[in-house]
Amino acid sequence: MRIETLRALNAERAARRAAILVTDVGDGEQRLVREPDIAADPLAEALRAHLTSGRSGLVEAGGRQLFLTVQVPPVRLVVIGAVHISQALAPMAAALDLAVTVIDPRTAFATPERFPDVDLVPLWPDAALAGPVPPLDRYCALAALTHDPKIDDPALAAALRAGCFYVGALGSRKTHARRVERLTAAGFSEAEIGRIRAPIGLDIGAATPAEIALSVLAEIVAAGRAGGSA
Structure with missing residues (x-):
């Protein structure tokens, strides 16, 4: 060469x-x-x-x-929320060679004991994504799982601006409708907001945190294969 x-x-x-x-x-x-x-x-x-x-x-x-x-750049998975779903999702994603980062300012949840061997960032998403976490890009997937707009919304906005190949958010259709209103007020277009997978995950009838994690990971893999990012 x-x-x-x-x-x-x-x-x-x-x-x-x-x-x-x-x-x-x-x-x-x-x-x-x-x-x-x-x-x-x-x-x-x-x-x-x-x-x-x-x-x-x-x-x-x-x-x-x-x-x-x-x-192809290695896929990064940024998870917003150190919740039960995230605990199940992190080892599954690692088994697929995805680099996982979990962000959550709630230090009672974001602990090494709950997330061993995981890149854990106990900061608000806007601070985390502007500092210790590498910038988002189109080879990143972001899953917002806290169900708290104060935490999820800034991360979703950052993912949309960065063009992440996958952006998903936990919540019912009613919850997402309110999310759409907030993001519209923040200046995002209908097409941009339409990129958010909500309710998050493939429809497999998931009920437990592990099943929801599986549905999310399957949706991420499917999105990556369709767009050349995973």
Whole structure:
């Protein structure tokens, strides 16, 4: 690999941007395709398919074999609320290699005893997301689980502004209707607010915290596969 290609690849990785290295198997020639450039690339369909799956592999084009090395930023899951659902969700997400951060200013809930081996941030979401927690981006999923608008709303607003690929919030349809009113008053459009999955999780008839956690994680995986982020 040429040094300039390696530097460009490393720069995309450091900036948490997706890229695909195209290698001609026959002569070893390589070129880097950044995610914003995929639509205009002659291999757009194949590149998009591999980016969506997150998997590298061989393709054939113009009678030549090309190996597509996919580099996708690791998915981060930011959970708002150190609640029972979060306790079940964190180890499930870790088993899928998702980097989990739990944010909750309520220090009675956000304790290492309740969340062992979890990145736990006992701050209000606006302070956490402006400080110790890395900035949200389109390769982040955010699940707001406190059912408290003072805690959930600032996190949801931050996730919408950052373009997170998944934004979900716990609560009934009635609760979400009031949430929509608040976010509309805060200046978010109908389309932006429509990105929030609420009630959160796939409809599997979940009743227990563990079942709800499973439904949330399944919805996150489905959203990632559809959009190329997980």
